[in-house]
Amino acid sequence: MATVISFGIQKGGSSKTTTSAIAAYLLSAELGKRVLAVDLDSQGNMTELLMGPDVDIYDYQGQTVFEAMKEQNARKYVQKIPGNDRLDILTAEDHLAAFPSWLYDGYKGNRALVLKQTLDSVQDDYDYIIIDTPPALGDQTINALAASNAVVAMFEASKFCYSAIGRFLETCIHIQSTVNDKLEIAGILRSLIDARRYDNKAFIELIEADYEDVCFKTVLTRTAAIGRLGINGFNKGYELNNALNPYREFMEELMQRVKVTV
Template sequence: MGKVIAVANQKGGVGKTTTCVNLAASLAATRRKVLVIDLDPQGNATMGSGVDKYQTPTTAYELLIDEKPIHDVVIKETSGKYDLIAANGDVTAAEIKLMECFAREVRLRNALAPVRDYYDFIFIDCPPSLNMLTVNAMSAADSVLVPMQCEYYALEGITALLDTIGKLASVVNPGLEIEGILRTMYDPRNRLANDVSDQLKGHFGDKVYRTVIPRNVRLAEAPSFGAPAMYYEKSSAGAKAYLALAGEMLRRSEQKFESTEAE
């Protein structure tokens, strides 16, 4: 069964969508079957995948509200070589409509059930706020990947986020866990960044990925060309960092599987 990972942070501008798109592309490059679900009405993951959010015939709205079969909503042709469920402004309407729906917290979980065995990884790009779309993502996910910048308010913010995740899990998904904490836009010359990084590792231990995503111009430029960094500039530091993260994630999954088998 594939792993469903929500990429979430209540704070905007931390590299959430960049992580979702580039990690998905890096895993797809290792011949894993990957699906990206864009639940953010801004549609940045959609545009970053080379899909025009204004022209796409179907979005997450049709999946969640109209209950269309997932195979009818998935877009197969993306620049990142993964499958995509797109988002645009219609998803804002989905958030409102969900309030009227039966079993509104688990609509996404139920929709994904038929394809859980088909994909190796399913990434959900969450909106940067706690709403019914985020609740659906948390309900459907096995784990949460948290991208964050190493800056002054980061530790306080991540504590609040993990508290929110814990409360949501107790209500809609008791098995939900933290997949990992990813340090993004990292500048090793910045003393504060290093201090916060050390505090993160001291507090969260091996939940913090060893891979660090640097500040990188090519990584920032890639979305405007509708492609993940590895297909825009594969030799860039950003593209290499996400490939390294994919490798680290695969190793972690294998180790976890082996330890479960040993028990």
Template structure:
């Protein structure tokens, strides 16, 4: 059975989508079969893998609505071993539409239960909020990766996210684990970056991934070409960082 991992943080711009896309591509290159679910209305993971968002006819919106078999929404990507359930701008409306549904937090879990046997890993790219979409992802997941940027307000909001995870564990998904905290956008020349790394390690020691994602121009360029960093520039620091993260994740889940 494949492991379902949500990549979540209600703060925007911390590297959630960058991590979702490039971790998926790195796991794929390491010969793991991966499904990436884009559960963010901004659909950046979809366009980041070279899929034209305008042309998406069925995706995570229909999956959450239970109006289509999830298997029929899966598209192959140019990344080896990586499939995608794309997102569409319609996803914005899902929170309002699910509000009156019974068991609304379990819609994603129910929909993707049957897919886990076909993949080694299912990654869910969450929206930058703690709304119903993220709640669905956390209820469906076995674990969660939390990207934290090495910037001034890094730890702000982290408490809130950890409380949300606790209440999901208590009410909806007792099996939910924290896979790890991932430090992103690290710049070794900045004292601040180093302070954040120390601070996070001091508070969360064992929970922090050894791999740190460094600031890297190639990493920011790749999405505009609809490519993962692995296919855009396999020799870059960004590619090395994400391959190292993928190896760490595989090792951890042996």
């Protein structure tokens, strides 16, 4: 069965989408694993990033993760990633924002387990399932955590993200104790907004002091090459290699931690 890993934090702009998309890419393209990416954010940025810069998320209207969850059947809605025969995706677009309304008006089962039950149909098709979550502690994030073996908590070096991290970890612990006792917190992944700023460095040190045993050793620094992934996609070239290098180190840590926890 696939190992399911979510990336989350309720603070926007914390590199959830970039990191989860790169993780899915590295697992498939460089580690040879069969991977399903799940875009659980109605902005559809993971869909755009993995499908390529020329893709419009509305191209997948009626063929997304939302429809898969409504039918409890993921296989019917899996899309192939161009140029990577080991990586598939369940796409998202704006209508996923209606998921909470559908959940409370039209769904009769356990509302936290809709995604898990949907992914059960493809669990044996993949080695890993990577879930990108929205910047909120809402129904999509709850469903992602309930479906996961492990979660990576994203931390950008800022006051607002520092305020959010404790509440996110509390939510993970709540899910562990109520609906998914297999969920493990793989760790907190720290990223510097700007390595030249003293306040950024201070928050990196502060979060390590608070959660020393939980933090990954890898600290990501945002670079122009990473920022241009949304423009260039995962086309081969020196800039892609530059963008991926810091994430390769993180993935080595993640694989070691997930190997122990799941």
